[in-house]
Amino acid sequence: MFKFNPKLYLYFIPTYFLVVLVCYFFIVLFGANLIENIEETFVLSCTLSSLLLIPLYFYCGVDALSLLILREKPSTLLHSSILYVCFSSVIGAWFGAFVIPLDWDRKWQIWPVPCVIGSLVGFTLGHTYSFFKVFACILQYEIKF
C-alpha cells in the first residue's frame, strides 16, 4: 500500500492546489470576505484541504475524490475511517465559526483562528474515533498482522 508511486506524487501538487481553491470558494460562499483578509482565509483553506486531502489521497489513491462525489458506500474499513476523519474536520471547522460573531473581543475569536482550531480538533476526534473503531474490529475478528 505504501510503495513509492511517482505518478501519485506528481498528481498530488495540482490536485492539492485545486482542492485549496475549491475550499477557498466554499469558505467565501459561506460568508468570508473574498478579497479582504485573503491571507487569513487562505490559511484556513490550506489547513482544511491538507486535513481533507492528504489522508484521503495517500490512503485511498487518485480516485479518492471521485469516490467522494459519487458517494459510493466505503468498501473497506480504512476507507470509512478516513472518511470519518474528513467529515469530522469539516464539521469541526463549521462549529468553530459559531464563536466568531460573539462580542467577547478575545484574541482567539479573530478570523480564522476558531475555524482552524475547530478543524484540527475535529481531525483529532475523528482519528480517535476511527482508531477505536479499527481497534474494535481487530478485537472482533482477531486480525493478525
Added chain:
Amino acid sequence: MFIKKYLIVFFWFSINFIVALLIFAKGLLLHRDILPNKADCSSDIFTNFYNAKKQNISDQLTMSHINEQFCFSSNFKVILIIIDALRYDFVEYNNYVNSSNALPFINKLTVIRDLLQNNVKNSRLFRFLSDPPTTTMQRIIGLTTGSLPTFIDIGSNFASSEINEDNILDLLNKRGKNTVFLGDDTWCKLYPNRFIRSFPFDSFNVWDLDTVDSGIQKYIYTEIKKNDWHLLIAHFLGVDHCGHRYGPYHYEMERKLTEMNDVLKRLVKEIQKQRNILLFVIGDHGMTSTGDHGGDTKNEVTTALFTYSPFYNFHSEFLKSVKIVNQVDLTPTLSSILGIPIPFSNVGSLILECIPATLLNSVSNITLIVWRNVEQITKYVKEYSSKNSQFKSTKRLDMILHSYTHLQQILLNINNNNISHFISEYEMYMNKVLHMCQEVWAQFDNIAISTGLFFMCLSLVLCYCIISRLTLYNFEKYISKRFFTVLRLNTCLAPVFLFLCSSLFLTNFEIISYIIVEISSTLLMIWLYKQLISDMIFNLNFNQFTPHLFIFIQCIFSFLGLFTNSFILEEPFVIIFLFLSSLWLIVIFRHEYRKCSNVNHILKNTKDYFRSVIIVSFGIRIALNFIKCREEQIRCKNTIDAKYETLICIFAIVLIVLCINSWQKVFRVDFTISSFLPNLCLTLISSYWICQTFLKNYLYIDKIPLMLLATFTNFVKMYVKFYVVAADYDVSWSYIILWGMSSIYWFYVTGHYASFSGIQWNSAFLIRKNIGSNIFVPGVLVLLNTFISYVIHALFLPLLLTTKLTLNYLQLVIPKPFKNVNQSQKIVYVNECEAFCHGSFILFLKYICFFGIRLLIVMLSSTILSRHLMMWKVFAPKFIFEGIAFIIITIPSSLIGFIFLFRIEKEVRKLFLIDKLEKYK
C-alpha cells in the same frame, strides 16, 4: 365548499397568534405619546394664578411683577456633573466600615462627605430614584424633559433620534442662555446644535474606561473659567463602563471612583473662586451586582443627588426628614434656578431644599414658584388625556383634577401660617400625578407578558398537533360541524362578554377584548385538542442519518442565536451560513441518485444538479454584499458604493434578461400573459432606471434597483428549488425551514435591519413627494419596502408544492406517482384536487408555525433579557420587527397566496372538465 372550511380554520389560527402577540406586546412595550407643545413665559399659568388670587391680592402682586417673576431673571449658573451608574452606596459615607477591608466602591468619594460635614447649610445629599428603563439614553431624556421616557416615545419623528419634546436645553436657548457640554456623545445625538461648545466622546466602546473621562478633564477646568454659559453638563462614563466590564466588586472600580473624587475635589476648588455657581452631582442610574442596568431593581434605580453651592445657602424651611427625591424632580428645580419655564411635559415636582434661599425669600415667591409647577403639570395631564386614553383607563384622573381644585382653594387664602400646609398638599398632589404616570409608562405588565406567552405556546402546540395529525381523511372528524357551531357561538358570545366585563368592573378595554377573544378560542382549542390528543403519538424518529435531522438542528441553532445580542446583530451572516449549510447538506445527502443504477445517468444528473446549486449559492452569496451595517456592528462595512449603482443596474438588467430567456425556453410558455408580462416588466424597470439616472431630482429612490436585483436573484433561487423538493403533497419541514430562513435572509439583503434607524423612509415618497395628511399609502409603501422579502416568500410558498408538477413538466426528474402521466398533459393535479387543497393548507400552517415558533423565541428572549444592556437597542426592536413581519406581512400574504392558489386551481379544474367533456362528445 371545503375550501371555505380550510380558510376559516386558517383564519382562526391567525387570529389566535395575532391576539397572543398583541397581549404580549401590550405588556412589554412601554409607550408614551410626545406632545409638541412648548412652555413659555407668558402662558395662561399666569392668568389662572391671577384669577385664583385676585379676590384678596391686589397690592403686592401686580401684573408686571408676576410676569417678571414667572421667568425669574436669575443669575445662577449650574454645573451638572453626571456620573453614569453612580449608585447611592458609592456616594454615602459609611463610618462603620474599616478602610482596609472595605469593598472597592465604599467610601471613595470623600469630597462629598467633607462638604456635607463642613457646609450643612449649602450642601445636600439625596437618594435619587430614577425610573425604569434605566438605560442612559432614556435617563438623559428624562433629565432634560422631566418626563418618563419609555421605549417607544411616539412622536413626529421616527427617522432621527433628535428630541423634539420640550426640554431644558431648548428653553435655555430660547431665553438666550447658553449650554456647554462635555462627555457622552449620546447627548449630541439627542440634542444636536443645542450647545455653544460641545466636547463629545464616543460612548460605544464599553470596554474603554478612560477616554471619555480624561477627555472631559482635559477641557472642563478651562470651560468653567469662561463666562458665557449658564449650564455646563459633564457626563462621565468611566464608572458605568467599569461596571459593564468588571462589575462593581473589582479594584478597577476603586480606581475610577478615586479618579472621580479627585475630579470633584478640583471642581469644588474652582467653583469656590466664583460666585453664583451651583454644583449638582448626580448618577443617571445604578447598577446591579454584576454591573448591568436597564431594569427596575433597587440597585439599578437608586442613585445619588448631591448639590453644593459655595456662596448661597439652600432653602431650609421645609426640610423633609426622608431624603428621597425622584429623578424627574431635577428638571423643574433646575429650570426654577436657571430662570426658565418648566418644560411642558415635566411630571416632576420641585426640590425646594435644593433651591437657593434667595429665590424663596417670601411667601409670594414660594407660592409663585410652586404654583407654576402645579399649573404646568395640570395643563400637561389635561392635554395628554385629551389626546390619549392611557390616563383615563386608570380612573385616577378624576381624583387628580379634584385635588387640583382643592389646592386652588388653599391658594386663595395663603399666608405665612398655612404655607407649610400648602406645600405638603402640593407634594401629595404631585406624587399622585407621578404615580399615575409611572403606572402607565414605566412598568412592565408581567401579567400581560405571561398571558401572551402562554397563549402563544398553546396556539403553537395546537398548530403542531393539527399539522401532524390532520389528514384529508380524518378532516371531517376533527373539524366537524360541531366545531363550526362552537366557533360561531364563540363569535357571537365574545362581544356580549366583552360588553359585560368592560361595563361592570374592568376598565382596560383593549386588554380585556384581547383576553376574551383568546379565552373563547382557547376553550375551542382545548375541545379540539382533547380529540386530537386521544390518538396523538409524537413520532420524532430520527433514527435515519438524514439531512432533515441536521436542518432541524441548524434551525434550533438559529433560534438559540436570538438569545444573544451579537447573533442578532450578525444575523445575516449567521443565516447565510446555516442556509447554505442546509442546502449543501441536502445536495450531499440527496437520496434520489442512490437509487439510480446507471452511472452515466448519475453523472449527468449530478452535473446538472451541482451546477444549479452552485449558481444559487453564488447568487445568495453575492447578495450578502447588499446588507446595510448597523451602527453596533463594528467589523461590518457597507460594501456597495453609490458609485457602482449604474453598474449594478446594468448587471441586473442583463441578469433579468438571461433569466427570462432561459425561463421561457424551458417552459415554452404559450399563454398570452405569461409570455409578455416578464418582458413588459423588464422594459418598465429599465426605463425607470434610465429615468432615474437622468432625472435624479424627480425620482428619489435609490434602493429600488438593489431590491429588484435581490428579488430576481430570488427567482433564480426558486428556479433551482425545484430540484430539491420532495415529491408528495406533504412538504417536509426541512424545506419550510429553508424557505423561512431564506425569507429572513432576504430581509437583510434588501438593505434592512431590525432597528428603527434602519427604516428607509424615502420609499414613503415614491408616489407623491408631498404626503400631506394621508399616511395610509406612504405607510403601506414603507411596510412593503421593508418586508418585501417576507411578502414574496409567503406569496410564492405554493411553489414548494407545485414543484413536482413543474419538474414533471421539465422532464428532469419524474416523481413516482406521475410516471404514467402523459407529458402533453399540463395539469396533472386536477384529479387529486382535494388532496392538493389539503396539502397546501398544511403547507401554509407549517409556514405560519415556523414563524410562530421563531416569534415565540424572540418573545422569550426579550422577556428573559428585559434587564439586558441591549434590551432597548437590540431585543425590543427585533421583537417589534418580527412581530410586524408576522402579523402584517406573513399571515395576510400567505392568506392571499392560499386564496390565489385555490382560485387558480378552481379555474384550471373548470378548463380541464370542459376539455374532458369535449372528449366524451
